[in-house]
Amino acid sequence: MIAHIQGKLVEKTPTEVVIDCNGVGYHIHISLHTYSLLPATDFIKLFTFLQVKEDSHSLFGFVEKSERELFKLLLSVSGIGASIARTMLSSLDPKQIIHAIGSGDVATIQSIKGIGGKTAQRVILDLKEKVLKIYDLDEISISSHNINREESLSALEVLGYQRKASEKIVDKIILDNPSATVEMIIKQALKNL
Secondary structure, eight states: OOOEEEEEEEEEOSSEEEEEETTEEEEEEOOHHHHHHOOSSSEEEEEEEEEEOSSOEEEEEESSHHHHHHHHHHHTSTTOOHHHHHHHHHHSOHHHHHHHHHHTOHHHHHTSTTOOHHHHHHHHHHHHHHHHHHTTOOGGGSOHHHHHHHHHHHHHHHTTOOHHHHHHHHHHHHHHOTTOOHHHHHHHHHHHO
């Protein structure tokens, strides 16, 4: 409904701003990423997203259009609300989030406060294809060894080995032989566990 707001910056904190637009002060929630990009001038323009709930209307603002689009993508994932999406954009640079989703890097997504393992996996599962399409990332840039690593670790867990012990060995195998297939990694790991 409200695509952008431009006006005089009246108040500014790391999590919110108030913009005076022709005598009306708009209270807008922002991420730390947007906060770091706010211009030093009093007159600013933010791309916005209006979230309408039963008990509230919240306006979220972004200096970059791409950050707003990523915010909307994150909201489409079950279990991710506006506050968690904003926390994600405050904890990591949008490019880091996009790369983590595109490469299936569960650990990076999970490192964000308030996101557990299942939610991190759901984010990747739900958004990986969209992110690859929208941001035109090459499948090649997605480290296949990362996918092989996850598959190998899952297989070793199924076989009854502890993940912590397996991770060290699998990482060493991948470091020594980056082109190793899942089967090669598992066979090597079984010899060393």
